[in-house]
Amino acid sequence: MVCFCFLVDQTKKVKQSKPVAGSCSRCGGGASVADMITQTRFCFVPFYWKSWKAIMCTFCGAMLKSYR
Template identity: 90%
Template sequence: MVFFCFLVDQRRKVKRSKPVAGSCSRCGGGASVADMMTQTRFCCVPFYWKSWKAIMCTFCGAMLKSYR
């Protein structure tokens, strides 16, 4: 019996962002609204991607809230 193992990974990329009023609850840094893109790859070939918005901390990079 032979099993094949393939590499599947997922990357998140910030396409653009703009600052908003408020601060991070974790570190106290500023917040920004970011247009995000999630890309799922199978053996280095992207086969699924999704765009969505998130509120992120500009200092620590924590995702405070996401809008899918």
């Protein structure tokens, strides 16, 4: 019997962010526009990157809206 085990993970990182007018609907904290990058790795080797923008809460870290 042969068993294959592959490790695939995905990480989301904030490259930079700027504050915007408005507040979080969940906690009432301030909001910011963030340039995000998503990296997918297969067996610890990155093979896919995607950049996108999101509006995030600066206090609780919730993603309020994403622009893909």
